[in-house]
Amino acid sequence: MNQFIEWLSQPWPWYVAGPMIGLTVPALLILGNKTFGISSSLRHVCAICVPSGIPFFNYNWKKETWNLVFVLGILIGGFIATTFISNPNEIVIAAETQQELAALGITDFSGLMPSDIFSWENLFTAKGLLFFVIGGFLVGFGTRYAGGCTSGHAIMGISSLQWPSLVATIFFMIGGFLMTHVIMEPLMKLVGF
Amino acid sequence: MKVIEKKAEGFVCDAPNTQASGEKGLALVKYLILGILFGIVFVKAEIISWFRIQEMFRLTSFHMYGVIGSAIVTGIISIQLIKRLGIKSISGEKINIPTKEFRKGQIYGGFIFGLGWALTGACPGPLFAQIGSGFTIIIITLLSAIAGTWVYGRFADKLPN
Numbered sequence: 001m002n003q004f005i006e007w008l009s010q011p012w013p014w015y016v017a018g019p020m021i022g023l024t025v026p027a028l029l030i031l032g033n034k035t036f037g038i039s040s041s042l043r044h045v046c047a048i049c050v051p052s053g054i055p056f057f058n059y060n061w062k063k064e065t066w067n068l069v070f071v072l073g074i075l076i077g078g079f080i081a082t083t084f085i086s087n088p089n090e091i092v093i094a095a096e097t098q099q100e101l102a103a104l105g106i107t108d109f110s111g112l113m114p115s116d117i118f119s120w121e122n123l124f125t126a127k128g129l130l131f132f133v134i135g136g137f138l139v140g141f142g143t144r145y146a147g148g149c150t151s152g153h154a155i156m157g158i159s160s161l162q163w164p165s166l167v168a169t170i171f172f173m174i175g176g177f178l179m180t181h182v183i184m185e186p187l188m189k190l191v192g193f
Numbered sequence: 194m195k196v197i198e199k200k201a202e203g204f205v206c207d208a209p210n211t212q213a214s215g216e217k218g219l220a221l222v223k224y225l226i227l228g229i230l231f232g233i234v235f236v237k238a239e240i241i242s243w244f245r246i247q248e249m250f251r252l253t254s255f256h257m258y259g260v261i262g263s264a265i266v267t268g269i270i271s272i273q274l275i276k277r278l279g280i281k282s283i284s285g286e287k288i289n290i291p292t293k294e295f296r297k298g299q300i301y302g303g304f305i306f307g308l309g310w311a312l313t314g315a316c317p318g319p320l321f322a323q324i325g326s327g328f329t330i331i332i333i334t335l336l337s338a339i340a341g342t343w344v345y346g347r348f349a350d351k352l353p354n
Contacts, residue, residue, distance in 0.1 A: 008237070014259030017238030021260065022267025024231055026275060031223050032216060033282045033289055037208020038318040042342040056346035063210050066224045071321045073228015078325025080229065081236035093244045094253035101247065112242040113314070113328055120330050128333070131312055136320075136334035138309025140341025143317060145302025145352065147207040147293065150316040153303075154261055156208070159268025160290045168299040175307015180250035184311065 008085045011092075024151075025159050034066060037152030039143035041071040104185060105193030116193075126191035146171070211289040212282065235322040243314025250311050298354045302345075 028034040044061045045068075051057040090110045098109055108115045122128040143149040146168045148157065154172065157165020235241050238260060248254035274280065275288050282288055310316055313334055315323060320338065323331040345352075 011239055012234070012237040014238065014256050015263055017234050017240065018260040018263030019267040020234050021231070022264035023271065024227065025268040026271035027227055028224075029272075029275060029288050029290070030280065030282055031227070032210070032220075032284070033212035033286050034210055034224075035208045035291060038316070038321075039342075040206060040208040042317060042339050043206075043346070045339050046343045046346060050343060052347070054346050056349045057343075059206070063215075064206065066210060066216065066221055067208065069221045070224040070228040070231075071318075073225040073230075074232035074235065074318060074321040075228075075325035076225075077229040077232020077234075078236050078241070078322035079232075079327075080325075081233040081322075082326040085233075085237065087237075091239065091242060091244060094248050094251075097244065097248045097251050097253045100251060101244075109244070112236075112239060112244070112326070113323070114243060118243070118328055118330055123330065123333065132330065132333040133337045135309050135312035136337030137341035137344075138305050139313055139315070139317065139320075139334075140309075140338030140343075141345045142302045142304070142306025142309055142341070143338075144342045144345040145298045145354075146306055147296065147298060147302070149306065149318070150261070150310075151318055152208050153293075153299075155264050155268055157293055158265050160272050161269070162293045164293045164295040164299050167295065168303040171300050171303030172307040172310060175304040175309075176246075176250045176311040177307075179308045179311035180247065183308070 005085060009087055011087055021155065022159070025156055032066065035152075036156040037067075037148055038071060038074075039140075039149040039152060040064065041067050042140050043144060044068055104188050127193070130187060130191045142175070207293075209291055211291065212284065213286060214284055231318070232322045232325060235319055236326055241315065241319040241322045241326060246310065246314040296354050298352070301353065 025036050028036050043057070044064050047057040047059060047061040091112055093109055106114050106116050117127060117131050123132070146153065148165070148168065150172065153165040153168040158169065239245050240257070240260060245254070245257055249257035272290065280288065315331070315334070317338065320331055320335050324335065
């Protein structure tokens with residue numbers, strides 16, 4: 001048993017994780033004729049809490065309760081993995097990326113998330129404004145404008161051979177490359193790194 | 194009135210529930226279990242890590258490309274099998290995969306999401322797993338993402354699409 005836990009605690013390689021994520025597509029279809037997509041959960045929260053008479057939030061969200069239950073499960077799964085089968089070693093990050101990030105002012109490379117950015121102390125600072133508030137807003141606004149995120153477009157959409165999803169995925173990547181290579185450095189200097 | 198309702202329904206959903214029969218209470222537990230498994234994979238494969246997303250955009254690691262690529266290949270094979278073998282859902286319904294129509298939003302919105310993806314190191318799924326993993330500050334990111342979704346909904350009819 002201990003050996004099994006030890007084995008589970010190692011970081012899982014892509015060829016284990018990828019197919020498991022891919023199998024979510026047929027699992028949802030077969031379990032309940034559901035289409036894989038996670039960003040929709042954010043829309044359901046709006047529809048439940050602050051519909052404000054907006055047509056975009058006026059729909060039968062009760063029928064989509066499954067989606068909220070699914071994301072609640074993701075949160076619980078995150079808790080279980082971190083509490084019971086967490087990797088005892090430090091995360092291994094590509095040397096080149098470490099150097100580039102160190103040059104940007106990141107000093108903590110020990111965990112899954114750098115504490116230089118993702119800590120409560122940064123909440124009411126320019127760093128927090130950029131990485132939590134603006135970053136989160138772009139994710140929520142962009143995914144809904146695009147009609148889906150990595151799960152709905154890149155995985156579900158491309159898996160069902162729908163070219164609009166390929167277009168969306170290409171633009172996810174363009175946005176990400178542009179932010180990483182061009183915009184992030186000046187922004188990080190601006191917020192005090 | 195009927196027409197308006199129909200339109201509102203047509204608006205719905207990029208990840209729709211096409212099952213005809215309703216599901217309540219315990220029937221929803223299967224989605225909870227599936228979500229839990231999914232969350233565990235997110236953490237164990239370090240997909241929730243801001244560093245892994247940085248590596249992906251800096252092209253210094255194959256990991257994320259391997260994850261997404263093999264997920265897509267698995268998805269393609271699964272859907273082809275479902276279609277060709279005529280596999281039905283457990284409640285006996287024909288499996289229905291809605292068509293995604295092309296809109297300009299997939300370009301503009303996709304680009305905007307990409308900017309946010311690189312900053313936060315998370316797409317919407319990992320946000321939930323990060324919070325579950327104890328990075329509670331991500332609650333703020335999630336609330337902001339919900340706000341972003343709301344603002345899109347508020348101005349959806351005014352944006353080029």
